[in-house]
Amino acid sequence: MMTKSGRQIRKAFRHPGKAFRYGIRKVKQTLFWDRYYETVRDPKAKARVDMGPTIQADVVCELKANGFNVVDFHIDLPDLRDYLARARYDSYPDYCGTDIGRLPEKTLEHYLAAKLLDLSREDVYIDVATSDSPTPEIYRELYGCTVYRQDLTYPPGVHGNKIGGDAANMPVADGFATKMSMHCSFEHFEGDSDMRFIREVGRVLKPGGRLCIVPLYLDNRYIVQTDPCVYPRGSVPFEDDALLCCTKGWGHRHGRHYDVAHLKTRIVPNLNGLHPTIYVVGNEKAVSPSCYVKFIGLFEKRPTTP
Numbered sequence: 338m339m340t341k342s343g344r345q346i347r348k349a350f351r352h353p354g355k356a357f358r359y360g361i362r363k364v365k366q367t368l369f370w371d372r373y374y375e376t377v378r379d380p381k382a383k384a385r386v387d388m389g390p391t392i393q394a395d396v397v398c399e400l401k402a403n404g405f406n407v408v409d410f411h412i413d414l415p416d417l418r419d420y421l422a423r424a425r426y427d428s429y430p431d432y433c434g435t436d437i438g439r440l441p442e443k444t445l446e447h448y449l450a451a452k453l454l455d456l457s458r459e460d461v462y463i464d465v466a467t468s469d470s471p472t473p474e475i476y477r478e479l480y481g482c483t484v485y486r487q488d489l490t491y492p493p494g495v496h497g498n499k500i501g502g503d504a505a506n507m508p509v510a511d512g513f514a515t516k517m518s519m520h521c522s523f524e525h526f527e528g529d530s531d532m533r534f535i536r537e538v539g540r541v542l543k544p545g546g547r548l549c550i551v552p553l554y555l556d557n558r559y560i561v562q563t564d565p566c567v568y569p570r571g572s573v574p575f576e577d578d579a580l581l582c583c584t585k586g587w588g589h590r591h592g593r594h595y596d597v598a599h600l601k602t603r604i605v606p607n608l609n610g611l612h613p614t615i616y617v618v619g620n621e622k623a624v625s626p627s628c629y630v631k632f633i634g635l636f637e638k639r640p641t642t643p
Contacts (some may be wrong), residue, residue: 365566370585373565381581386554386562386594388631395557396632397617410616410633412445413625416512420448423479429471441625443520447472450518450549453616453635460515462543463487463502465534466522473498484514487600505533513541520550523634524562524592528574531593532607535636539609544640553615553634554594562592609637 365373374383374587400407426432426444450472458481464473464485473484484498494508502508504526517538526534527633538548561579564587573590575581595603604613616633 341467352437353370366586370566373570374583376570377563377565377581378575379396379585381414381583383585384582385584386560386582386592387628392557393617393631396555396597399557400615401603403597405597405600406606406612406614408614408616410618412449412618412620414623417445417448420451420479424475426471426475432469432471438627442628442630445621445624445628446520446551447475449551449618449630449633450520451476451480453549453551453633454516454518456516457484458482461485461513462516462518463500463507465517465519466525469522472520473592485514485532503530505530505537507537507541509541509621511540513606515543515546516549517542517547518551520551523550524552524554524594525589526593527591532603533605535611536607536609538636539607539611539638542638544638545553546638548611548634548636550634550636552630553632554592555600555632556594556596559596559599560594562587562594563590564588598629603627608636610638612639 354621374381397407424444424447426440432440432443454460454462456476458477460480460482462473462476462482463485464470467473467486467488468490472641473486476482477484485500486498487500487504487507489501489503491499493502495501500507500509507513519555521535524530540549542578559576559579560582562582562584563573563575564585565583566585567588568590575591579593614635614637616635618630618633621628621630
């Protein structure tokens with residue numbers, strides 16, 4: 338069996354550019370992270386965003402008090418195991434790279450989205466901010482749906498099954514898709530792109546269509562998680578009222594965690610015909626101690642009545 342260091346070496350030779358950037362980031366973290374942290378505006382904290390059961394319960398109470406449709410969700414473990422057996426993630430050895438510990442959470446997210454979307458061969462599905470995820474291929478194989486991959490890194494326009502450019506301004510017709518999902522990506526939408534994206538979903542979905550956001554990151558305070566050594570100073574448009582949780586080694590620019598107040602001011606006014614349901618996951622740790630999905634957002638564009 339190949340060791341972790343052996344997998345890292347193999348991946349470095351296969352993706353030398355990524356390996357070089359990773360090495361530069363590790364040097365910055367080791368030598369200069371505190372200096373980068375000092376350049377970040379206040380309020381800020383050296384912290385990782387973690388949600389315990391008390392905070393989750395507080396958020397649920399606040400959601401209900403503000404009129405959100407909240408549903409408790411229990412993961413069906415035998416059904417998840419059946420999905421994993423059929424999905425055959427071992428056919429995608431480069432997925433998650435050397436970070437094998439991410440697989441339980443990522444595969445759980447894919448399962449949950451497929452479950453709540455109720456995918457079928459009649460669906461036109463868009464995997465939003467997909468990057469190099471195998472999810473579109475897995476969904477096509479398991480459910481027979483027509484799939485499209487969308488990502489900012491793809492060339493602009495529609496090329497085969499790839500949709501390139503801004504997810505908040507997709508070059509597709511009104512009512513193009515019936516189902517859409519995002520797996521651990523909505524939180525990375527910077528500036529006003531989260532609001533613009535939700536509004537765009539209302540245009541792109543057919544009546545009866547659904548968007549699943551998993552996880553939907555919620556907290557009892559408006560927080561943006563960030564790693565300040567991975568971007569130039571001032572290049573990320575953080576909102577003034579967000580607490581910046583600066584996490585050494587996280588490796589990402591931006592991870593938005595809504596409190597209920599910001600969910601109401603940023604998302605609700607831009608629903609554009611979508612009706613949200615917030616699912617509260619209660620047994621993710623039964624899948625793996627490394628799993629962390631707490632909330633799922635399902636947005637349905639209900640059919641218009643004549």
